[in-house]
Amino acid sequence: MSTALRVEGLTKRFAGVTANDDVDFDLRRGEIHCLFGENGAGKSTLSSCIFGFYRPDKGEILLRDQPVQIASPMDAIRHGIGMVHQHFVLVPEFTVLENIIVGTQRSGWRLNAAEARQKLRGICDGYGIDLDLDAYVWELPVGRQQWVEILKALYLDAQILILDEPTAVLTPGESKVLFDIVRKMCARGMSIILITHKLVEVMQSDRVTVLRKGRVVATLDTPATTPDELARLMVGRDVSFTVTKPELAPGETILAVEGLSARGFWGDAVLKDVSFSVAQHEILGIAGVAGNGQKELFEVLCGVRRPAAGSIRFKGEEVAGMSPRAMMDRGVGHIPDDRFREGLVPEFSVAENVVLGWQRSPKYCNGPLMDREAITGLAREMIGEYQITTRDEHVSAGKLSGGNAQKIIIAREFLHASGLVLANQPTRGLDVGVIEYVQTQLLKKRAEGFAIVLASEELSDLFSLADRIAVMFKGEIMGIVDPRKVTVAEVGVMMAGRRGDIAASKERVSA
Amino acid sequence: MIVFERRMEANALWTLSSFIMAIVAGLAASAVLIASTGANVPDVFGALLQGSVGSPKALATTLVKATPLILTGLATVIAFRAQIWSIGQEGQVFAGAMGGYLGAQLLAGLPPLLFFPGVLALGMAAGMGLGWIAAVLRNRFAVNEIISTVMLNYLVVYLLSWLLQGGPWGETGGTISYHQSPMLPDTAFLPALFGSSRLHAGVLLPFLAAAICALVMSRTPLGYEIRGLGYNPEALRHKGVDIARTVSVIMMASAALAALAGAIELFGVSHRLRADNLIGLGYAGIIVGMIGGLSR
Structure with missing residues (x-):
């Protein structure tokens, strides 16, 4: 099988944090290749480099064995790379058709809706995608909005499609449909990069690259691996899927x-x-x-x-x-x-969020003022106790991963609940x-x-x-x-x- | 996930240089306009500088002119930080002056140490009443505060107009009726800071108010709630903050600041109630607030 895309020695740093460290990755024509890893492992950074959101600090991206410079998403699209974002970038007040053609016109200033409609019809029929092109996006359930994004990539003749956590918003039935259609795309020679942290989905791919702390831990043929092995590679230790629950007699x-x-x-x-x-x-x-x-x-x-x-x-x-x-x-x-x-209040710091709702509590106040020392002290304690990964307690909660944000909430609620x-x-x-x-x-x-x-x-x-x-x-x-x-x-x-x-x-x- | 690579936080140097660049750009645009009238640009800028900070007297005038703008600017910052789009500063300035004028009649004869705090407080209370009305409209009937406050502005401005023209507060006697009240007795003039200069004691209040606002916003639970309300009211509601009450507090505090501007104008500058010198102070405060505290 020929290589559709290859990444060699890609390194990307953000203000001292190495998000991708010497990453090698290759995507074969017609395969579903999973990028698997925890939040913050570097999956999104890698795909953002491929899609031109970021410029890598080091390393090369090769398309069909030719080195390319992808300076912007526009470049990526020109090279036949499409991306479906986890959070959709659609205009709710526009129809499906309008969302797809706006900003994607290749020439002229007039929208050529008829031609676009015809092309989209062809794509929908070809893949068996059932979507009303004239429906307003706000009318569509979230699961169907994703199809608009996918359709947009297909409309732009993407050969490589990056799907970022596509099933996060789908019911099990919808995600089965998604995988069926993705398989059809592969059969027609498209290559898919699937970003996920769900093991069930990884198992449906052809190959999987596991990332941990910005490095590639392994690239495996999916049929030759097991969920247990993948989970261990992802976390770096054994993970028990079944927690042990002691028998306890209910009290009052x-x-x-x-x-x-x-x-x-x-x-x-x-x-x-x-x-x-x-x-x-x-x-x-x-x-x-x-x-x-x-x-x-x-x-x-x-x-x-x-x-x-x-x-x-x-x-x-x-x-x-x-x-x-x-x-x-x-x-x-x-x-x-x-x-x-x-x-949470995402703009508030970790420390401010730890006392959210208790900001008037005498424990955290010193007379009329909030007691900064007590609050930062508490936040540091919680960061340690709940293993919250953050530079320090002053970082905005919104900049943390979902898991770490959740830990802030858990820490706060457990601390104050009785x-x-x-x-x-x-x-x-x-x-x-x-x-x-x-x-x-x-x-x-x-x-x-x-x-x-x-x-x-x-x-x-x-x-x-x-x-x-x-x-x-x-x-x-x-x-x-x-x-x-x-x-x-x-x-x-x-x-x-x-x-x-x-x-x-x-x-x-x-x- | 959409991620744009950007400066994480604007650093101080960048912020400062962007301010300087904005000022330079503003001056450049002015220069073009001035030049187009045939005037000598350096002369005009020289006069501008001379007239604003060139002499103690000029500086005093600048401070006096800045006083109401700082206060209405603060009023804007407090409300807008909480994403409460109150445009009521204009009417609240008028209300402050009117409340103060009423206070001057009620409290006439009190010693200055009681009189001035009393009349300023009454002016602020009048403004707070307006803020309270807008807050109730928003909390109880979901009336957008932009609409309610702008409409209240008209109400107050025309109420003053009526009071002065044919109403009970107009200046009577003589042959001409101006749009103004009789002069206050000079015991009701805010004392000058230095001898007989125009620099009245009221110019100190904006600085005091700014310091208090900064402290409240950054260090107190109320400030925390104001900022939180601006960022994510839903999380605050879930975590036990009484949103309606907080909105009322914010709108009344903001109104009090704007009203103080009106009261200080009355007792420090005009010494009689009139409409023309108050016009625009509230609206200009919105711009001041945007430039000073909200653009971040």
């Missing part, structure tokens, strides 16, 4: 929810008659496809959203309808699912190593006597962590099951809206 009931309902912006019922309880030493898992009321449940429990009806008793006290402040003061910790929007932690998707988008770390921390809190409500879209997480699993569908709880007594498939059926009768019958059998 911490949180009891009874008949809880809530309404959405348009008055629609987003939570319907939800009831459950969680005790000390207990993790209640919340399973469900995203958007089935999990977020609203957490918002009501932490006080951000008002319930329409029902009761929430925390340590025996009725707290339904209380403000976030009141809930925090009573000891409720909350790890929200959108960490950079709801959990009795209850609400964790919504705490491991979403994180690296294997960090996931293991977060899970261990949750189990540690469980051992300390906390009650924990944990929502996750990864059923494997819930099966290894939760003592009981409540399955949500369209704002209702379909049933609460014991993970030791049901299978993943049974929970899957409940997630699709079946009542927990299967699980119940199973329980009867085992009893």
